[in-house]
Amino acid sequence: MSVRLKLTLSYAGFLMLAGALLLAAVWVFLLRYVPEVIHTPGMFVPNQSDLLRAFAPAATAVLIFLLMFGLLGGWILAGSMLAPLTRITNATRRAAEGSLSHRIELEGRRDEFRELADAFDTMLTRLEAHIAEQQRFAANASHELRTPLAISRTLLDVARNDPKRDTGELVERLHAVNARAIDLTEALLMLSRADQRSFTRGYVDLSLVAEEATETLLPLAERRGISLEASGDITPTIGSQALLLQMTTNLVHNAIVHNLPTQGAIWVSTSVHPGSVMLTVENTGKKLSPQLVPTLTEPFQRGTQRVRDDHAGVGLGLAIVKSITQAHDGTLTITPRPDGGLRITVELPAAPLTDRAGYSWPRSSPTR
Structure with a gap:
């Protein structure tokens, strides 16, 4: 049976039960005031038998009316209540067929069906x-x-x-x-x-990761005449040491490759905030328009004003940074610097204090 038919039968059955209970209550009430047999010579006074003969047809008619009314009203009411679900079902079928541009856009007051439709529309948009x-x-x-x-x-x-x-x-x-x-x-x-997200999570100090990445890429920066400075606090988080190192290396490498031809600079810093830790990489360079910045994390996208050479990579550097950040439940923020270049910030959840108990964090050098 369909849900609509089940709801209709439920409404009709509940209405019939309520009517039967009400009639039973009326019958019991009447029995209290009508004797079983009345002996009054010369007068006709109804007794319980007469009451039963008069009450039974009326009660039967009432129950039949309640049944018909319950079935008809229940069918209409169930259809009205399930109409939003029908729209959601149709949208789901269209999505299953490959049409993701359709949206439910359910109108009316906010109820459970409206919340379900809005959540489904959001899912379709993201998908x-x-x-x-x-x-x-x-x-x-x-x-x-x-x-x-x-x-x-x-x-x-x-x-x-x-x-x-x-x-x-x-x-x-x-x-x-x-x-x-x-x-x-x-x-x-x-x-x-x-x-x-197929990686093993463990304790990671972003300051040590930043130190390792900058030391690895320092020769490349020196050959290009770029000053590379790193500083920061102990920044404990939970994640993959290898992936976070790859993320930081990509950021520093990107800052080196896309910098000024001469006298460029890069600043790498880590900091601790309530509930989160931050890694920030800033570099000098040519001015980038705000419209160009959001496209830099797209795979194989390179800024039109950015120089490409043998060290420019394969166009996946910031795309990998974005994926690693999201895999660690973090946020990536890219903003153009007023004087040119970029300021890229990765914010990750800090390691819980309860889990850090008894863990000895090595200290990194504050500046370099």
Whole structure:
């Protein structure tokens, strides 16, 4: 049976039960004042038998009326109550068929059905945006992976058509193309790992992670004439040491690569706040428009004013940072600096004090 029919039968059954109880109460009340047998010569006084003969047909008619009224009224009332559910069901079917642009947009006062419809609309909006992002990502990834493969095929065709050609230069170019393809594949795997949250969580001090990342990339910054400074407090959080190190390394590397040609600067800092810890990376550079900044975390998106060279990566740096941050239940904030460059802040939940009891946190150097 459908839910509407079940509700209709429930309404009608409840109404019949209430009517039967009411009639039974009236019958009991009448029996108290009507004797079973009355002996009055010359006068007709109704007794309980007469009352039963008069009351039974009327009670039966009332019960039949209540049954018909309950079925009809219950059917109409159930249909009215389930109308929003029908709209939600139709929207679900359309979503299952692949149409994610449809929205329920249920009108009326806020009740359980309205909250369910609004939650479903929100889910459809996020799902549509996620699928669109995945489609763009798949198209961009295919394009990025096809480029080194096409270059490799061209180089091999040249070598096959000219056997006497010097293979030294060919091998070097193939090695560079292959290395870039490997870097891109590893970045895609890192992004997938972060999105799936398939990692083991443990205690991590962001200040030590920032220290390790800056020390690793300090030679690259020095070759470019960029000053790199790091400071901060002990910032305990819970997460993956490897992923958080990759996140910080990407931020510092991005700050080095997209900086001023000369006399650039980078500031890396960590701080503790109530319930959260922060990692901030600032760098000098060219001025970026506020409209461009939100697109920087899209996979394979690069600012049009940003210089690309051999160290520019594969276009997944900030996309990986965003995925790792979200996988750690954190927030990523990117704002352009008035004088040029970016200020990127990662805010993560702090490690609970109860879980930190007895854990000895190593101290990092305050400045470098």
